Amino acid sequence: MARDSQAALVALNRFGFGARGGASGDLINASSDPRGFVKAELARASGVLLEAPGLQSTQQLGQAVFAYQDRVKQAREAAKAAAPPETPAPAEPKPGLRRNLSLNTAATEIAGQMAEAKPADSAAKPETMQPGAAPPTAKPAPQPLNVIQKTFRTEALARLQRATLAECGFTERLVAFWSNHFCISASKGELARIWAGAFEREAIRPHVLGRFADMLKAVEQHPAMLFFLDNQQSLGPDSRAGQNRKRGLNENLAREIMELHTLGVGGGYTQDDVTSLARIITGWTFAGRQGQLGPPGSFVFNSNAHQPGPQMLLGKTYEPAGLAQGEAALADIARHPSTANFIATKFVRHFVADDPPPALVARLRDVFVKTDGDLKALATALVDSDEAWKSPLTKMRSPYDFLVASGRLLARVPEDPGAYLNNLNLLGQPLWSPAGPNGFPDTSAAWAAPEGMKLRLDISAQMGARLGNNIDPLDLLEFAAADAASIETRRTVERAESRQQALALLLMSPEMQRR
Numbered sequence: 001m002a003r004d005s006q007a008a009l010v011a012l013n014r015f016g017f018g019a020r021g022g023a024s025g026d027l028i029n030a031s032s033d034p035r036g037f038v039k040a041e042l043a044r045a046s047g048v049l050l051e052a053p054g055l056q057s058t059q060q061l062g063q064a065v066f067a068y069q070d071r072v073k074q075a076r077e078a079a080k081a082a083a084p085p086e087t088p089a090p091a092e093p094k095p096g097l098r099r100n101l102s103l104n105t106a107a108t109e110i111a112g113q114m115a116e117a118k119p120a121d122s123a124a125k126p127e128t129m130q131p132g133a134a135p136p137t138a139k140p141a142p143q144p145l146n147v148i149q150k151t152f153r154t155e156a157l158a159r160l161q162r163a164t165l166a167e168c169g170f171t172e173r174l175v176a177f178w179s180n181h182f183c184i185s186a187s188k189g190e191l192a193r194i195w196a197g198a199f200e201r202e203a204i205r206p207h208v209l210g211r212f213a214d215m216l217k218a219v220e221q222h223p224a225m226l227f228f229l230d231n232q233q234s235l236g237p238d239s240r241a242g243q244n245r246k247r248g249l250n251e252n253l254a255r256e257i258m259e260l261h262t263l264g265v266g267g268g269y270t271q272d273d274v275t276s277l278a279r280i281i282t283g284w285t286f287a288g289r290q291g292q293l294g295p296p297g298s299f300v301f302n303s304n305a306h307q308p309g310p311q312m313l314l315g316k317t318y319e320p321a322g323l324a325q326g327e328a329a330l331a332d333i334a335r336h337p338s339t340a341n342f343i344a345t346k347f348v349r350h351f352v353a354d355d356p357p358p359a360l361v362a363r364l365r366d367v368f369v370k371t372d373g374d375l376k377a378l379a380t381a382l383v384d385s386d387e388a389w390k391s392p393l394t395k396m397r398s399p400y401d402f403l404v405a406s407g408r409l410l411a412r413v414p415e416d417p418g419a420y421l422n423n424l425n426l427l428g429q430p431l432w433s434p435a436g437p438n439g440f441p442d443t444s445a446a447w448a449a450p451e452g453m454k455l456r457l458d459i460s461a462q463m464g465a466r467l468g469n470n471i472d473p474l475d476l477l478e479f480a481a482a483d484a485a486s487i488e489t490r491r492t493v494e495r496a497e498s499r500q501q502a503l504a505l506l507l508m509s510p511e512m513q514r515r
Contacts, residue, residue, distance in 0.1 A: 004031035005484035010389055011038050013515040014351060016169030018405035021479045026167065038383050041171045042376055045209045048171045050201050052158040058198045058223055061151060062297015065194045066289035068147045148194045152186065155197020156417040156431055163404045164413050174208045174379060175200065176400065177350050179432075182219040182261060183439040184228040186432045191227050196432040199224035212343065212373030213334035220257060220330060221299045223286035229253040229437065236282040236307025249307075254278035256437045262333045264342030273314055279307040280318060281326045340368040344378075346442070351382060352391050354443045360387045393514045396444035399427035401515065402456065406507055409480055410467060423459055427452060460507035461500075468500030476503070481511045 008030035012019050015038045019026040030037040041047065056064070145153070163172045179200045186193040203222045207215035219225055226232050234250035235242035242248060254277035258269050283306030287294040294300040301323040311318050311325070316332065318325050333339060344364035348356035364381055371377040382388055397405065403420055407413075414420060424431050434440050441447075473493050477485055489509040496502035506512065 004034075005482045007031070007034040007389065008037075009481050009484040009511070010034065010393065012168065013393055013405075013511075014388065015383065016173060017163055017166070017401060017408055018169075018512070018515075019479050019481075020164075020408045020411060021476055022411040024167075024411075024479075027479060027482055030168070034389070035383055038168055038170050039380060041166070041168050042209060042379060042383075044171075045376075048175065048205050048208050050158055050162055050205055052161075054154045055158060055201065056151070056198070058195055058202060059295050059297040061194045061198055062191070062223065062286070063295075064147050064151075065190055066296055069190070070289070148190050151194045152196065153417050153421070155201075156421060157414060159197065159200070159431075160404065160407075160414045160417055160420055164407050169404075169408075170379070170383075171208060173351075174375075175205055177347070178204050178208055178215065180434070180439040180442075181346065182215070182225070183434050183437065184224050184432070185434055185436075187430075188228050192224060195224035195227070200432070207375070209376040209379070210374075212339075212368070212375055213331050215375070216261065216334050217327060217330055219261070220253065220281070221284060223297060223299055226253070226284060226286055226299070229256055231281060232285040234278060234282050235305045236279060238309070239282065239305050239307055241302070241305040242307075249275070249278050249282065251275060251278040253284075254281060257330075257333070260438055262342065263336060263338040264345075267336070267338035267342060269314060272312075276311045276313045277329060280311050280313065280329050282307045283323070284326060334373055335369075337369070340365045340373075344368055347378065347382065350442050352388050352395075354395065354445075357387045357391070360385050393510075394444065395515050396447045397513055397515050398440065398442075398447055399424055399429040399452075399456075400431070402427075402513065403459075405512060406460075406463065409476055409507075409512070410463070410471070412467075426459075427455055456513070457504070457508055460504040463507060464500040464502075464504035468498065468503040471499065471503060473499060473502035473506045477506060477511075480506075485509075485511055 005027065008027050011030040011034040012026060019030075163169060163176075166172050182204065184192055184196060184199055186196040199222055203218040203225070204215065207218060229252040230250050231253040233247070234253070235245065235247050237243075237248050251274055255274050257277065258267065258274060259265055263269055283302045283304075285293075285300060285302050285305065287296050287298050287300050289296055293302055303322060306322060309320055311329075313329055314332070314336070318329055321328070341361070344361045345356055347364060348361050352360065360382075363385065364378055367374075367377055367381045403423055407420075421431060429440055473496070477490065477493055481489075489506075489511055492509070493502045493506050496505055
């Protein structure tokens with residue numbers, strides 16, 4: 001039984017979000033056939049898709065945010081028109097003061113632009129005090145959520161509920177992995193925030209058990225990614241739009257495609273290749289509020305912005321073919337040997353160990369190549385590997401994994417995403433909002449810092465204080481690990497001074513913090 005429980009613990013913690021409490025029987029079910037328990041979710045491809053009331057398409061959300069922005073603009077103009085007339089401008093200063101006045105005016109204009117550029121949800125972020133700043137005054141009355149905030153919270157709740165209710169959670173872990181690999185940041189602005197959940201539902205989930213090349217194409221053509229990496233601003237220097245507007249190439253998306261999405265650093269590309277790919281994908285954009293190129297918020301190819309002519313990329317010439325030129329380039333990059341190695345390494349690092357076993361990386365790389373990037377085959381090969389079951393559970397759970405695992409064990413299906421979102425912000429992993437295009441880190445060192453562990457302890461103590469009276473932590477330990485739990489963990493929980501403290505200690509145990 002001990003051997004089966006240990007394998008079940010690996011099945012649930014390494015590949016999923018841990019066992020659910022209550023009457024789920026997850027640990028018992030996983031004990032009978034641990035590998036089969038994990039792979040069962042791979043047989044239900046439709047279960048990866050996420051549909052729930054209130055979730056809208058990227059195109060619908062684009063139209064909603066454009067309409068919202070128009071209403072905000074109209075309200076500002078109305079308020080400005082109703083305001084009392086401004087006082088007359090002061091007399092023209094002496095020539096010697098003109099330079100200072102110009103600087104002051106410029107500073108005022110810049111400050112105004114910065115204020116207007118703040119994300120619409122900035123009021124929802126935790127307050128921070130700058131050194132020397134005055135203390136905050138009384139808080140204003142809560143305002144109703146605007147469409148951007150409401151959409152973000154609806155998307156977050158749907159994702160959290162799915163992760164909490166999943167039997168094993170392997171496919172949800174795959175979704176989280178690929179969403180972080182092809183990340184955008186909701187903090188980029190209003191469009192990124194309202195599109196963050198739809199991006200994951202539309203570009204990631206349909207392909208998690210499909211082909212990597214199809215996911216790559218869906219990601220790079222999604223309006224959220226195009227907006228996040230500014231490709232809508234990229235104009236071919238020799239294109240009609242480039243010549244008329246005197247604005248040129250933006251290489252952000254091309255660089256991240258090669259460095260972060262496919263080939264990886266040292267993957268055999270040069271700066272010239274980055275520039276060539278940037279030229280190839282000029283014209284990849286999304287329709288704006290006027291809908292001149294298509295329905296607002298939809299992906300479109302703007303031929304007027306596309307760089308004409310053939311392009312050399314990674315030693316191959318791509319003839320001018322409009323949109324098809326870029327799609328052909330992406331398809332070839334998806335099959336590049338460096339892409340196979342880069343993806344296999346990240347995959348093993350995420351699920352098995354910070355230092356990926358080379359033999360396992362090599363096997364998964366071969367599977368990726370032989371199956372033409374079949375991601376279901378990649379996931380199956382991982383589960384079938386001995387290394388994935390024999391390597392100790394030493395990786396630290398990310399904040400998201402930890403919070404979801406805690407909710408599952410406590411059998412608490414979230415009805416409001418607020419507590420999760422606040423705790424994710426506190427722990428340094430705000431949902432869909434990494435600091436850069438490389439996503440959140442995927443190593444234990446990133447999440448095991450003393451300050452981060454102290455914050456986890458605080459959150460665990462809060463859960464214990466709120467729920468401990470009605471829960472027997474020793475029963476939860478049986479749900480979580482049974483006899484695979486260490487003697488130290490069992491004794492620590494048994495010797496706690498109260499149920500509240502015992503629950504907090506259980507949530508901070510290796511069985512709950514490691515995967």
